[in-house]
Amino acid sequence: MPLPPDALARLARAEAQAHQADIQAAFGPLRAAYAGPGLPLNSAWHGGGLSLTNDDLAAFEAFCALHDQLPLIHLLSPEVMPSLPLLRARGYQCSGLLHAYLHDLTDLPPQPTHTQETADRLGWAALSAQGFGESSATVMTVVAQNAQTRLFVATRGGQPAGSAALKVTDNVAALFGMSTRPEARGQGVQTELLSARLHAAALAGATLASVFVTPGTPSERNIGRAGFQLAGARLSFTQFREA
Known part of the structure; x- marks a missing residue:
């Protein structure tokens, strides 16, 4: 569409x-x-x-x-x-x-079963730093402490595997902060994190979802498969x- x-x-x-x-x-x-x-x-x-x-x-x-x-x-x-x-x-x-990708939230991917929202902000920040690298720990802690930011964790084998964040402003959902632990890559973690946040955004009343991504990366391919369209x-x- x-x-x-x-x-x-x-x-x-x-x-x-x-x-x-x-x-x-x-x-x-x-x-x-x-x-x-x-x-x-x-x-x-x-x-x-x-x-x-x-x-x-x-x-x-x-x-x-x-x-x-x-x-x-x-x-x-x-x-x-x-x-x-x-x-x-x-x-x-x-x-x-x-690259700026947008999703109009009218046709959502399947609801994931191994991704949940979390209230453990410091734990989320520590998990994010495992994906992004330890030098990101301070930034991810600041991101996690924002009261309007919703935090999500994906698991594999019962263990935390990846993390991501969501914020809705003016009916536009921003999806950001997505990272995967190195040992969990290639297991569909990003796909689940994208899907979980799209469903959460729609339930929160958003009519448009956005994500920014480095061109040519595996993350960009995952975003396209999740139904996002390149907008600019x-x-x-x-x-x-x-x-």
């Missing part, structure tokens, strides 16, 4: 609104968050609609300087070309690209020098 024509615009608004738990400020269409020293969550999201201005970026850069962080902005693909000349002029460079991309821009 084709995605709604406003799907990417809805995603942009929801992404920009989804970080209310962090210290936040608005600069035109940007919503900026600070979650703690040195964390990759310290960034800004373009909510769509308005165009970026020099004043918006100058104010955001001052916010970043206050928190001793490099200015980092995430843009969905429709906002990239209008913003690119201004970003280049202020010293921003593209520092990351993820999210590009990240970092200012590596002072404007």
